[in-house]
Every structure is written in structure tokens, then in C-alpha cells.
């Protein structure tokens with residue numbers, strides 16, 4: 001295996017704290033991997049006047065995987081819109097063209113009771129949301145705030161999907177489903193949106209062409225938001241556009257009750273680096289206290305090992321170690337325990 | 353009180369069954385109210401070739417309130433897009449200009465255990481979603497499916513809000529909050545959408561002008577989808593645009609576990625008729641069996657009595673009767689019982 005490099009972008013808030021632990025785990029588990037570091041979000045703005053510097057993006061393009069902590073915080077609330085930490089996140093997603101955002105929602109057996117849902121509803125939950133990440137209303141043009149012909153102020157955006165955008169992310173969803181139960185539920189609002197109708201048509205076409213062995217169903221986004229609460233275990237893979245995927249994946253991750261546990265992977269074309277980040281945010285309220293749960297960041301490393309670095313065995317070992325640490329009772333504050341960020345990582349390392 | 357008229361549009365599927373029971377209740381509770389009936393959705397399409405005939409809309413404009421059952425069913429799956437049952441629903445909403453959709457999510461004490469959420473999370477839940485109903489990506493132009501300059505097929509929609517649209521629905525949310533805990537949480541994606549940023553700005557302006565006594569907060573739609581699962585009782589009134597309101601109100605209603613119980617009201621300017629409909633759909637799978645839960649329809653009547661017909665006492669009595677019937681153990685199949693649609697209405701009438 002030729003030498004691999006991972007770029008670490010700790011970001012803001014608790015980002016640096018959880019990233020430090022993920023790095024520690026990586027240095028033990030896969031000591032041959034090299035690390036570089038960079039700035040993103042508010043941290044980058046403070047240093048470079050932009051939430052994502054061109055050089056950092058360039059660096060990101062040439063590594064094997066990028067780990068990102070979290071961005072944002074009240075400190076940058078009054079920064080110009082295109083310089084806000086979130087803009088850095090959108091810039092790196094778009095810049096790396098990581099169009100497929102994989103957000104697993106699984107329930108760790110040891111944490112079943114952390115959920116606000118009843119045990120029988122979520123025990124054994126294991127679903128994967130595949131969210132399109134570089135299109136839709138996030139990037140569509142025209143968009144703006146101005147005054148219309150009648151003299152009224154207005155704000156508008158364009159929800160837009162093209163054939164290649166839908167096809168490529170649908171193929172990722174099919175590939176992932178093949179390693180699972182083979183079921184993909186595609187979500188849109190084709191009953192009221194033209195882009196939704198187009199989405200459904202294109203997913204259906206892609207299914208005919210690339211979906212051998214895949215059971216494809218369709219659901220409206222509002223119905224999906226309901227069904228996730230009612231009976232989340234009915235789903236295997238949910239495929240959605242950028243906006244619906246944003247909302248539904250956050251809802252799905254909260255079903256497990258432990259959002260501090262959940263990682264995500266954002267993948268581009270084969271051979272390009274993936275972007276790995278926790279589902280949780282930068283949690284400025286607890287930043288600097290050393291009490292953040294590092295598991296989501298460590299499991300983001302686990303996804304990087306699996307999806308970008310071809311280290312499936314190391315990934316399996318790491319996933320198992322996290323589960324074992326939990327079974328052994330290791331808990332940070334968000335999980336009702338009193339371990340520090342470092343203490344939680346210690347428990348995972350011990351279980352490795 | 354001058355004579356009042358209510359237009360009944362039973363619609364499709366279980367619509368006619370539940371509407372018949374709401375009418376029966378109304379004839380006992382408020383015998384002086386007159387009824388007219390009309391067709392909507394698939395039923396209208398079958399008769400008139402359109403899911404909402406001009407004459408029906410004209411009739412609706414001249415009554416005091418409109419009760420609608422539900423629309424849609426597999427029978428009309430292959431009907432042209434602008435003739436589908438859902439198009440009838442959008443046409444009557446737009447035609448009556450009912451811009452404020454009120455969707456309460458409350459948990460009946462007798463039904464706490466029907467929820468997939470733990471008792472402590474939803475016991476006592478009582479939140480109101482105010483959803484803008486005649487704007488946003490539902491109606492914005494341009495929209496379509498065509499081929500772009502590079503030769504790719506594409507689908508697109510326009511998410512659009514104007515100043516008057518946001519102001520009027522925000523004022524409704526404030527008015528409603530004043531009768532409750534005085535808290536309004538406005539929801540958007542202002543971090544990624546211009547129409548979302550505009551929404552937040554306009555709601556903030558409206559608050560300065562019309563929001564005396566109201567505590568206004570803002571939340572991103574993805575965070576709201578999470579918070580509804582984690583701790584729904586934190587909310588009093590949620591204010592959202594048409595699309596986010598659609599998704600979040602469906603999620604919120606499912607929290608209660610008994611979607612067959614939940615009504616909605618859609619209000620226009622003072623002096624114009626409101627539109628009242630259950631949150632549930634037409635449930636074609638159980639249509640014609642006489643087993644549908646009529647409560648959501650009967651509670652939609654209750655909302656009509658309260659919001660359009662100025663019969664607050666009758667509304668209070670009806671709401672209490674539904675609660676009492678439940679306490680007495682009355683349950684349709686969806687609630688785990690074996691009462692028929694008519695039997696459930698009997699129980700409510702007995703409790704009146």
C-alpha cells in the first residue's frame with residue numbers, strides 16, 4: 001500500500017478537541033498514515049479572512065481523505081454572509097465535488113435507552129441516508145433578495161436538479177444498498193414540485209439501467225418525516241436531494257438519541273478524496289471544557305478508513321471498539337456519564 | 353346570529369365516511385347551521401373532468417366555512433398532473449387565499465401510549481404549527497422540466513416569498529401565540545437559502561411592529577426536525593413556510609401517535625371562509641369499510657366552529673366530548689379498538 005495522507009480540518013468550537021482524539025486513535029490504529037492539518041470555518045476566517053482558503057482546498061484535493069471537525073459559533077454571527085463558517089463548509093463540499101453524503105443512523109445496543117423513542121421502535125435500527133450534497137436549492141441560480149415588479153421586497157432561490165446529478169448519486173445509493181438489504185426509498189415532493197417529479201423520473205430510469213437486484217420505492221418527504229417517527233426500522237437506504245436529505249437525516253440521527261455518536265461521509269467520484277465529519281455541530285456552549293463526545297469524530301475516521309483508505313479491517317476493529325467501550329460503560333456527559341473527551345478516547349483505545 | 357352556511361367537500365377514499373359523521377355531530381350540536389355539499393379531488397375529476405370545478409370554488413367563496421374530507425387514491429395515479437386530486441387541494445387553498453394553515457399537535461391524555469415516543473417526552477404535548485399555505489416552492493415561478501444549455505435534462509422550481517406574504521402569516525402566528533404561551537419559533541434555512549434569510553428578516557421586522565408580548569426565536573429547519581423528536585414540549589407555536597411547514601407538521605402530528613385524531617384549519621383574511629380538513633389522507637386501503645377514525649374530521653368541525661363560525665362554546669363542548677369519549681375507552685381500529693366510524697361518532701355524541 002502506497003503512503004496515504006489525511007488532511008485534518010478541526011474547525012471551530014469542540015472541533016479541535018474531538019479531532020485531537022480521532023488523531024490519537026488513528027496514530028495507534030493505522031500508524032503509517034500521514035497527517036496534514038488546515039483551517040476551516042471561523043478558525044480560517046480569523047486567520048485568512050475567508051472560511052475556506054484556496055490553498056487549503058487545493059491541499060484537500062491532493063490527499064486521500066479529509067476529516068472535518070465542525071464549523072461555526074456565535075463569534076462569527078455578524079460576519080458577511082459569504083464569509084460565514086457555513087460558507088466554508090459549502091465551499092469544501094462543492095470544491096471537492098463530494099456529491100453523495102452518507103449519513104448512517106444506527107442505534108448502539110448499549111444506548112437504546114438514550115432515545116426519546118420507545119425501545120421496541122428503535123432497537124436494532126440501522127438505516128443509511130444517502131443525501132445529494134452539491135446541488136438543489138443550496139446552489140441553484142437565480143437566487144437573491146430584491147424588489148419585484150410590484151414594488152414588494154422578495155427573497156427567492158432555485159431548486160434545481162439535472163440528469164447527471166441525480167444519476168450519479170442514485171448509483172451510489174444502489175451500490176450501498178447492495179451491501180445491505182437492497183432496499184432504496186427515494187424521497188421527494190413530486191406531488192407539488194417539478195424538480196421532485198424530475199427526481200422521481202430520473203431515479204426510476206437509473207433503476208432500470210443500474211438497479212439490478214435493488215428494490216426501489218418512492219415516498220413524499222412529508223410522509224417520510226412521519227414514517228421515521230412511526231416505524232424507522234422499515235427503511236434500509238433513504239435517497240434524497242440536498243434539502244430534504246438535510247432535514248430527514250437530522251431527524252433520523254436524533255431518533256437514536258445520541259447525536260454525539262453519529263458520523264458522516266461525503267463521497268465524490270472514484271479516486272477523489274472523501275470528506276468525513278460528525279453529524280453534530282461545533283457546540284460552542286461546551287467548547288474548551290474537554291467534555292465533548294469524541295465518538296462521532298472517531299467514527300468519521302472509521303468511515304474514512306472504510307470508504308477512502310481501503311482499510312476495512314481497521315475500520316471493523318474501530319467500530320467494534322467503540323461498541324465495546326460503550327458496553328463497558330464508557331459514557332461522556334451527553335450520554336449520561338462523566339468521562340472527558342480524552343477519557344472516552346482512552347476507553348476506545350483500550351478496547352481496540 | 354345570522355344564518356350560517358358550511359360547504360362540505362367529502363372528497364375521496366374515507367373522506368365521505370368521516371364527513372358523514374362530522375355532519376351528524378354538527379346537526380345535533382349546531383342545528384341552525386345550513387349545509388351545502390360539493391365535489392373535490394378524484395370525485396370531482398370523475399364527474400367534471402377537473403379536481404376542483406369553478407362553480408364549486410365560487411360556492412366555497414360564499415359560505416362561512418368549508419369542511420374538506422381528503423383527496424386522492426391510486427385510481428387517479430395516471431391522470432394528467434394538473435388534473436390530479438392533489439391539484440384540486442392546491443386550487444381550493446389558492447382560490448380561497450387561505451394563507452395560514454394551523455396544525456395543532458396535541459396529545460390526548462387517553463392516548464399517550466399510542467405514541468412511538470416515550471410517555472415523558474409527549475405527555476401534555478400541545479403545540480401549534482402555523483404553516484404558510486399559498487406561497488413558496490408550491491406556487492413559485494419559473495418551474496418546469498426541460499433541457500439546459502448543455503443539453504442535460506433538468507427539473508426546477510422557485511422558492512419565493514414576498515414581504516406581504518410573510519407579514520400576514522407572521523401576524524396570524526403572533527395572534528395565536530397570544531392566546532397560548534406567547535412563544536413563536538420561526539423556522540427556515542437562512543444559512544443556505546436567500547428566501548430563508550429574507551423570511552427571517554421579515555419575521556423579525558414584523559415582530560418589531562406587531563409582536564408586542566411575543567417571544568420570538570429562530571431555528572433552522574433541520575434543527576427543528578431534530579428538536580421535535582428530542583423535546584417537542586419546548587415549542588409553543590412554530591411558524592414556517594409552506595414546504596418546511598408541510599414536513600415539520602407531519603412529523604409533529606406523528607409524535608402524538610394518533611394521526612387519525614388531528615385536524616387542521618386554513619385561514620384567509622378576516623371575513624373570508626376558512627378551510628378545515630383532517631391531517632390524515634384519504635386512506636384508500638380502508639375506504640368503504642366503515643372503520644376509519646372520524647375524530648380528525650369531527651375536530652376539524654370543532655376548529656371551524658371556533659375560527660370561522662364564532663361558536664366557541666360549541667367548539668369547547670365538542671373538544672371536551674372527544675376527550676371524554678376517549679377516556680371512556682372509545683377506540684377505532686387505528687387506536688387499537690374495534691369501534692366503527694359511526695360507533696366512534698356515537699360515543700362522541702353520547703359524551704356531548
Ligand SMILES: CC(C)[C@H](C(=O)O)[C@@H](O)C(=O)O
Nearest residue numbers: 086087089090246543544574
Ligand atoms: C451548516 C449547514 C450549512 C449544513 C447544511 O445545511 O448542509 C448542515 O446542516 C449539515 O447538514 O451539514
Ligand SMILES: CC(C)[C@H](C(=O)O)[C@@H](O)C(=O)O
Nearest residue numbers: 191192222438439441442598
Ligand atoms: C397532498 C399534498 C399536495 C399536500 C401538501 O403538500 O400540501 C399535503 O401533504 C398536505 O400537507 O396537505
